[in-house]
Amino acid sequence: MKEVGRCGRKAIGGEIWPQTGLAYLAAMVQREGHEARIIDAMAEPFAPDALAEVCREWRPHLVIANSATPTLRHDSQILQRLRGETGALCGFCGPHVSALPVETLRETLADFGLVNEAEETVAELVRRFAEVAPEYPLHPAGSPDRPRHALFAGIRGLAWRDPNAKDEESRIVLNPPRPMIPDLDALPLPARALLPNRAYRVPFFQNHPFATVIPSRGCPWPCTFCRAGRVWGRRIRLRSVESVLGEIEAMRRDLGIRHFAFMTDSLTLKREWALELFQGLSELPDPPEWMCNSRVDVVDAELLRAMKRANCRVISYGVESGSQAILDRSRKGITLEQSETAMRLTREAGILSMAYFIIGLPGETAETVRESIRFAKRIRPDYVNFHVATPFPGTELYEEALEKGWLTSTDWDDYEEEGSAVLQAGELTPRDLRRLQAQAMRAFYLRPSRLLKELRGLGSWAELRAKTRAGMRILSTLGRGRKRNDE
16 A cells, blocks of 8 residues: 555654554454454555455455545555455545545445444444344355445445445435544453554654554644544543553553554643643553644643653644744644744753644745744754645645635545645645745755754664664655656
8 A cells, every 4th residue: 555644654754653543443343243353554565466365265244444535546446356355345434535425435436434433333334234144145256236225224424335226326325424422431442452563663762663542532623724623523522541541551561562652632632631641651660652742832831841751752743834824824723932832841841842834725935935944943843844735635625725726636646745735725836835845854854953963862773773764765755756846
């Protein structure tokens, strides 16, 4: 499967992220009393023939692919082959099908799509299948379609293909939405034993395997370029601190994993809950190292000191732009001063910082990009990443781009944040944006003072090797961007 950025599965620095979402779905299948397997073809590459052979031997009844926007076409081809090899019903989960469920099924040959939060939908689906399968056994490949109406009708949160529909317009059925899960503690822990856990790496943790922990769901902020609120809802739902700490202890005990990334944009939003979590982490024997995301407007000196005591290594912040006008236009809800303060306080607490910027949002000009570069240097994060604005389906930016004719490509393969651009919301062309992205990354990282700081901060040969590999991948991607500019 192709490599994609933060909204996919494998990113520019070579980090390989765990498929925790699939592990949650697998745990629900197991809780219903059925067998589940996970094949992570990003962590352990499978040639299509080998993947088909594994599935042919196992003969699953259901195959679910976690697909991001730029991987949809390729993933669809894989699913089509697996359906032909196994006779299984094949479907998608993930943010793309959640944003465009009907369109995704029309563009692919998938049998179904799981929309938004999928755990309870999967549980109901396998229960229904267990009820219906004795009467309607799976047919061998190439046989007439099984009566899917008995399987899929009425399952909330499901889109499905009805081969018996009278016309094309009614062939794709979108069932009513499923309410968000109110009590996240009621979910089983992810079935991580099914994942290739030793393969997951991120440069910040040197050569140690790591896992992702999802302590909350929901995002109340209305940023125009983000679809988190669309997939997980606007209301913040927190797991109990006891549940989160228990999950971490179980992974350390059962899998030997001692490095974690908290995957939520709201870890520090509920301050008292966050302080309780950090206190619990600091009291664990030999506290694990961890990293997280945060907003610049929900951290303070006391909170950051508590995070440091709890062994936080890196905090990633969405700074987005050095232009206040662009921040306001994108409804980010932060100020430049808040970003500068957050970076300073994080540095004073002894925690590494990563600042994410986006180039090409509405209102962007060559001068505002230069403002972002100057701002990145001024606020002095330890690391930065300049993404190109990508109007992913499910975002307000995508809807505005459709309405105003800003999209320069309708090929989902192009909807990546690294080395690609599909949006022209002003004077800057996609070619300009790729050039400016490469320029911004070089301007920040290739300064002599910056290189010297990085060398002084190395703690081991393993860290040197990890960061060298990440740097080479970044330079390679920027090189591909320059090549595209010349085309």
